[in-house]
Amino acid sequence: MGLFDFLLVKKQTASVARDRLRIIVAHERAGRGGPDYLPMLQRELLEVIRKYVNVDAESVKVDLIGDGDNKVLDISVALPDTAAHA
Amino acid sequence: MTNETELLETPPATPDADISTAPRSRAGAPLQEDAKLTEIIVVTSGKGGVGKTTTSASLACGLARRGHKVAVIDFDVGLRNLDLIMGCERRVVYDFVNVVNGEASLKQSLIRDKRFDNLYVLAASQTRDKDALTKEGVQKVLDDLAADGFDYIVCDSPAGIEKGASLAMYFADQAVVVVNPEVSSVRDSDRILGLLASKTRRAENGERVKEHLLLTRYAPKRVQSGEMLSLADVEEILGLKTIGVIPESGDVLHASNKGEPVILETESDAAQAYDDAVARLLGDSRPMRFVEVEKKGFFSKMFGG
Numbered sequence: 527m528g529l530f531d532f533l534l535v536k537k538q539t540a541s542v543a544r545d546r547l548r549i550i551v552a553h554e555r556a557g558r559g560g561p562d563y564l565p566m567l568q569r570e571l572l573e574v575i576r577k578y579v580n581v582d583a584e585s586v587k588v589d590l591i592g593d594g595d596n597k598v599l600d601i602s603v604a605l606p607d608t609a610a611h612a
Numbered sequence: 613m614t615n616e617t618e619l620l621e622t623p624p625a626t627p628d629a630d631i632s633t634a635p636r637s638r639a640g641a642p643l644q645e646d647a648k649l650t651e652i653i654v655v656t657s658g659k660g661g662v663g664k665t666t667t668s669a670s671l672a673c674g675l676a677r678r679g680h681k682v683a684v685i686d687f688d689v690g691l692r693n694l695d696l697i698m699g700c701e702r703r704v705v706y707d708f709v710n711v712v713n714g715e716a717s718l719k720q721s722l723i724r725d726k727r728f729d730n731l732y733v734l735a736a737s738q739t740r741d742k743d744a745l746t747k748e749g750v751q752k753v754l755d756d757l758a759a760d761g762f763d764y765i766v767c768d769s770p771a772g773i774e775k776g777a778s779l780a781m782y783f784a785d786q787a788v789v790v791v792n793p794e795v796s797s798v799r800d801s802d803r804i805l806g807l808l809a810s811k812t813r814r815a816e817n818g819e820r821v822k823e824h825l826l827l828t829r830y831a832p833k834r835v836q837s838g839e840m841l842s843l844a845d846v847e848e849i850l851g852l853k854t855i856g857v858i859p860e861s862g863d864v865l866h867a868s869n870k871g872e873p874v875i876l877e878t879e880s881d882a883a884q885a886y887d888d889a890v891a892r893l894l895g896d897s898r899p900m901r902f903v904e905v906e907k908k909g910f911f912s913k914m915f916g917g
Contacts, residue, residue, distance in 0.1 A: 538838030543795050544845045551802045551849055558806045 650758035654784035658800030660771030663828040668768035669697045670875035674890030676731035680763040686736035687780035688770035699871025709737035712749030786822040793841040824855035856889025859902040
């Protein structure tokens with residue numbers, strides 16, 4: 527590092543990378559281990575819901591929860607505050 | 613003791629037998645409780661070009677230099693490269709697929725390293741047939757190596773998550789996950805961790821493959837200036853313990869140019885970092901080197917350089 531290096535603006539992007547990775551890795555780990563059709567089901571549900579309500583991809587969650595011997599398909603949709611605009 | 617003797621001498625034909633211990637004790641070794649087992653280590657990453665083959669070659673050399681009998685196997689069918697990095701490309705006569713198909717014996721196919729006579733290379737086939745390797749075929753080769761008294765088998769995985777990569781990891785006891793401090797490499801590594809936890813023999817037996825993080829091409833200066841993910845970042849995101857951090861180094865290219873695993877360039881930072889990784893793999897604890905920016909003198913601080 528030379529005397530005038532401080533004049534050069536360094537791009538500090540590592541923290542952006544870290545935050546993006548934290549989110550995507552957590553997301554992908556959550557989807558792991560479930561049946562292969564879950565992501566597809568989630569996508570199609572999202573498309574159907576979007577016909578009526580303007581929601582983004584993160585607001586539809588599809589999980590398969592083990593409940594004793596049974597498995598429960600848990601679908602949760604978070605509707606936006608102003609759900610009226612489709 | 614008699615029970616154990618019987619167990620060890622049972623051929624691996626019974627599928628329900630504990631195959632992780634039974635056929636893998638050394639042939640001819642005294643049947644003691646501490647009979648040495650062969651440790652299978654996969655070097656994997658998901659993403660290509662992060663240093664799997666460089667790492668496989670250096671770990672294998674490092675283990676052999678410490679006196680262990682080591683075989684390093686190239687699983688990258690169709691894209692053989694370990695032979696070049698090990699510097700034995702002109703001595704490949706038979707390859708992994710030849711052994712699996714029974715076209716050559718294991719003995720004929722193992723290439724003895726010129727530097728260490730307890731180190732052997734098994735080259736990948738250049739065939740374009742992706743199905744040339746089978747799980748049964750790979751298991752047979754690994755079992756034969758174990759029976760031959762090998763202490764360590766290093767499996768150099770191809771990139772991706774296709775058949776070659778899944779076969780390379782399937783029988784592993786330990787996994788060295790090679791990661792660059794860069795988003796796509798980290799994400800792909802996490803994918804590989806998912807596969808190690810579900811699609812391996814150990815996972816199927818309700819056990820875990822012991823996973824280690826090996827960070828390559830690390831540039832402490834760029835980490836300090838906030839341009840590059842830090843070791844702590846990658847450890848935290850992947851939830852892995854680090855076995856080594858290899859600093860970005862021009863010596864890696866020089867070494868591969870010469871066909872000499874970089875761990876043998878003893879003056880090099882990368883070589884010393886790999887040697888530390890080998891020591892940790894064997895259970896030593898060593899402080900992590902080459903992760904901080906080197907302190908510079910007053911003049912170089914003022915005038916650069």
